[in-house]
Amino acid sequence: MSPLPGAGAIHNLLGMIMGTADDGAGNGVAYVEVSIRRVRDGLYWDGGAWGAETEQWLLAAGNTSWHYFSASVTWEDDNQYVVRFPGHGQCRERRGSW
DSSP, rough: OOOSTTTTTTOOOOOEEEEOOOOOOOOEEEEEEEEEEETTTTOOOOOOOOESSSOEEEOOEEEEEEEEEESOOOTTTTTEEEEEEEEEEEOOOOOOOO
């Protein structure tokens, strides 16, 4: 999986998270999910607010070339976030790195 912006990048506004995915076996990627965690309090973005204490998986658009519109995420200055984005193979197993 190749994310953009790159790992460790610093931004104060991030309207889209995107990347490419490959299952490594030639079977194809069925879909990609995105999880966004705010480090300060450990809360997850649920698609509308920071409030979930358990990891929330948000469906990205596309598969081998994917994107998640993150313009509605309330990114805060002086905070860090962890974004995970596993892809799911055609057999629905979770694959990928983050």
